[in-house]
Amino acid sequence: MALSRIASSSHASNLLKPLSAALSIRRLISSDSTDPLTIETSLPFISHKCDAPPRAVDTSASELFSFFRDMATMRRMEIAADSLYKAKLIRGFCHLYDGQEAVAIGMEAAITKKDAIITAYRDHCTFIGRGGTLLEVFGELMGRICGGSKGKGGSMHFYRKQTNFFGGHGIVGAQIPLGCGLAFAQRYSKEENVTFTLYGDGAANQGQLFEALNMAALWDLPAILVCENNHYGMGTAEWRAAKNPAYYKRGDYVPGLKVDGMDVLAVKQACKFAKENALKNGPLILEMDTYRYHGHSMSDPGSTYRTRDEISGVRQERDPIERVRKLLLAHDIASEKELKDIEKQVRKDVDDAIAKAKECPMPDPSELFTNVYVKGLGVESFGADRKEVRATLP
Amino acid sequence: MATLFQGLPSSTAFSSSNKFNHAPAPTSFSGTWNNERKSSIVTVRSDARWSPVLNSATHKPQRLITNAVATKADSSLASTSSKPGHELLLFEALREGLEEEMERDPCVCVMGEDVGHYGGSYKVTKGLATKFGDLRVLDTPIAENSFTGMGIGAAMTGLRPIIEGMNMGFLLLAFNQISNNCGMLHYTSGGQFKIPVVIRGPGGVGRQLGAEHSQRLESYFQSIPGIQMVACSTPYNAKGLMKAAIRSENPVILFEHVLLYNLKDRIPDEEYVLSLEEAEMVRPGEHVTILTYSRMRYHVMQAAKTLVNKGYDPEVIDIRSLKPFDLHTIGKSVKKTHRVLIVEECMRTGGIGASLTAAITENFNDDLDAPIVCLSSQDVPTPYAGTLEEWTVVQPAQIVTAVEQLCQ
Numbered sequence: 001m002a003l004s005r006i007a008s009s010s011h012a013s014n015l016l017k018p019l020s021a022a023l024s025i026r027r028l029i030s031s032d033s034t035d036p037l038t039i040e041t042s043l044p045f046i047s048h049k050c051d052a053p054p055r056a057v058d059t060s061a062s063e064l065f066s067f068f069r070d071m072a073t074m075r076r077m078e079i080a081a082d083s084l085y086k087a088k089l090i091r092g093f094c095h096l097y098d099g100q101e102a103v104a105i106g107m108e109a110a111i112t113k114k115d116a117i118i119t120a121y122r123d124h125c126t127f128i129g130r131g132g133t134l135l136e137v138f139g140e141l142m143g144r145i146c147g148g149s150k151g152k153g154g155s156m157h158f159y160r161k162q163t164n165f166f167g168g169h170g171i172v173g174a175q176i177p178l179g180c181g182l183a184f185a186q187r188y189s190k191e192e193n194v195t196f197t198l199y200g201d202g203a204a205n206q207g208q209l210f211e212a213l214n215m216a217a218l219w220d221l222p223a224i225l226v227c228e229n230n231h232y233g234m235g236t237a238e239w240r241a242a243k244n245p246a247y248y249k250r251g252d253y254v255p256g257l258k259v260d261g262m263d264v265l266a267v268k269q270a271c272k273f274a275k276e277n278a279l280k281n282g283p284l285i286l287e288m289d290t291y292r293y294h295g296h297s298m299s300d301p302g303s304t305y306r307t308r309d310e311i312s313g314v315r316q317e318r319d320p321i322e323r324v325r326k327l328l329l330a331h332d333i334a335s336e337k338e339l340k341d342i343e344k345q346v347r348k349d350v351d352d353a354i355a356k357a358k359e360c361p362m363p364d365p366s367e368l369f370t371n372v373y374v375k376g377l378g379v380e381s382f383g384a385d386r387k388e389v390r391a392t393l394p
Numbered sequence: 395m396a397t398l399f400q401g402l403p404s405s406t407a408f409s410s411s412n413k414f415n416h417a418p419a420p421t422s423f424s425g426t427w428n429n430e431r432k433s434s435i436v437t438v439r440s441d442a443r444w445s446p447v448l449n450s451a452t453h454k455p456q457r458l459i460t461n462a463v464a465t466k467a468d469s470s471l472a473s474t475s476s477k478p479g480h481e482l483l484l485f486e487a488l489r490e491g492l493e494e495e496m497e498r499d500p501c502v503c504v505m506g507e508d509v510g511h512y513g514g515s516y517k518v519t520k521g522l523a524t525k526f527g528d529l530r531v532l533d534t535p536i537a538e539n540s541f542t543g544m545g546i547g548a549a550m551t552g553l554r555p556i557i558e559g560m561n562m563g564f565l566l567l568a569f570n571q572i573s574n575n576c577g578m579l580h581y582t583s584g585g586q587f588k589i590p591v592v593i594r595g596p597g598g599v600g601r602q603l604g605a606e607h608s609q610r611l612e613s614y615f616q617s618i619p620g621i622q623m624v625a626c627s628t629p630y631n632a633k634g635l636m637k638a639a640i641r642s643e644n645p646v647i648l649f650e651h652v653l654l655y656n657l658k659d660r661i662p663d664e665e666y667v668l669s670l671e672e673a674e675m676v677r678p679g680e681h682v683t684i685l686t687y688s689r690m691r692y693h694v695m696q697a698a699k700t701l702v703n704k705g706y707d708p709e710v711i712d713i714r715s716l717k718p719f720d721l722h723t724i725g726k727s728v729k730k731t732h733r734v735l736i737v738e739e740c741m742r743t744g745g746i747g748a749s750l751t752a753a754i755t756e757n758f759n760d761d762l763d764a765p766i767v768c769l770s771s772q773d774v775p776t777p778y779a780g781t782l783e784e785w786t787v788v789q790p791a792q793i794v795t796a797v798e799q800l801c802q
Contacts, residue, residue: 116551118547147584148584149582149583149584149586150584150585151584152581152582152584153582153583153584154582157582157583159582159583159584159586159587160586161583161586161587166547166550166587167579167582167583168582168583169574169575170574171570171574174543174570174571174574174575176540176543177539177540177541177542177543177544177546177547177571178543178544178546178547178550178571178575179547180540180543180544180547181543181544181545181546181547181548181549181550181551182547182548182550182551184544184547184548184553185547185548185551185552185553186551187529188503188529188530188548188553189553207539208537208539208540208543211535211537211539211540211541212537212540212543212544214535214537215534215535215537215540215541215544218535219529219532370585371580371581371584371585372580372581372619372620373580373620373622373644374580374585374588374590374643374644375643
């Protein structure tokens, strides 16, 4: 089933043909150029109870260039995390996002840092997209004090308050009501911002999704629910878990849009459309058709429930970074060499961050008791008799 | 001080001697039948007369005034108009606290089932929706997991929601949100997010409400790190704790009791906020420390009257703060009396009393002359039949017997 889907989307791999037909003159565009460039998405949007946005996406050379660089950084970061896990520097759970980078990057391109994003445990790249640094990522993964959550959260608990990234949640689906709460707060304070609540195809079968959807639709909350459909809920394929795998339709009265999640421009267009709509009409569901190359987590080889051919097939046909690379080359925005240089630089940045994170110390034992409570009304962590102070809250 | 009625006859054997001073003034109760869907509150009109209760299960309901506070001799005498403060019922005190905080801070909002237009199933939020609007007093659909999650998500951005569970037992459906998101987010985010929510609702064993509507969730929630738990028992501490909980930056679970909503008492006119982590000294004494909270406070005070008659001098402390325990006040008391009796409504296994016993034993073992006795409810689902339900919960007679045994 999954294989047939890949085969049917193979026509999308030939990007050059429609583009070179549209562009009659090939010109050398500087990679810093912000002149508008219009590119068509490879697949049309499929909509449910709403009008689909146009396939022609407004972008620019510099934006495409930044897409490439950011996605390459994310890809390199996840692969480095894989090696660190195998070297036992990262322990516990490590859910990698490689293959799905277009969703994080495309979403960021369409919104501002005042809009809120909340996601589940596959959050390393979303954190980077929201302004997190590589040092904070590797520090947190290795449990060091320079990590985003001071080493106390781990892989599944990245947060960035200043850019409205609300995490980072380990329990499947539990972030969806939280996302509704963020949208509720936005409506309460009358801000013109939206909340993107991301969940997976596995979480799409959770009751709390429908409860939250009902409330969001009832009160017209500016919540956009994004289903990152990578077709597998850990080891269970979507057709074995969901009676109706058309996740964009499952909102029933809530409009939905199915998007090619491996095409960063399509994601950008869909998120832009969703933001405009949510501010006017209330919640919306976006289903991003995407794919993860790694298994569910580092403990899952990822090949017991899908064939290696399938994985390599997607990598060849639909890889988001390759797509952007071809676009950049086709529009002469950058040369092969420049792109290779960027990849080298990215590799170096990641290695530097890892080296720096390795030097960072582990948290001090007193950190065990910090941040359990917020200091207020005199809450201190005493020993039982109130004489021995175990920790004073910062 | 507040008074409570025992609707059903208890098997307490009162001595017929009326040695002690008690104030015979009437304290009236307004009785209401609340016939709404999930619960009923029973209140009984009183008069001032005190008569001895015979040991018979078929005896008519007796009117009792629990006034065993040794230091106050004349507190409830005279007419109510000349005293400072104003009288109200416990649910009105909660509402007053809530209203004052909502006026003070526009970020405070309420969400729960039937809190808005209906006014709250126990009338705690009555009139607030008309005053503050539908968004600030939000009627949610019946989706505890999600609206609790929603409240927590809103709190992450700076709002201060008060999430009402119509009955604490329904919050079991929101356990994931309360444990993982409410309790742990401040820690796992490295201190970035505060969750200043208040989760409140009535719990405890009521009058024949059935097993599922008589749960004591404080025993299930007590292990969750990062939350604070408080239990109110009088109109005075209900208002104070409500205000303190709303102002706290930490998530606070405020346990109310179904049977205590119609307690009447006089509270000060001035604004006051109580401390969330402090216990309340109800009756100072010398012989034994009785630790209790919520409804059991009244059973203890009733037993205290008998004990005072028999010549004992119990020190009664309403612990109020269920997490963290106020070991300071408790420790001082233990060092004075050297005997501890815990009376709680939780079940024997894994209840608040079990944790409190462990905490006291760990810290004050040298000060104890006798093992700690913990009286808890039976480890059974609360039965419907009235007599059975009565035996599930600790009764004053059992408290008296326990103190007598402890003080031998």
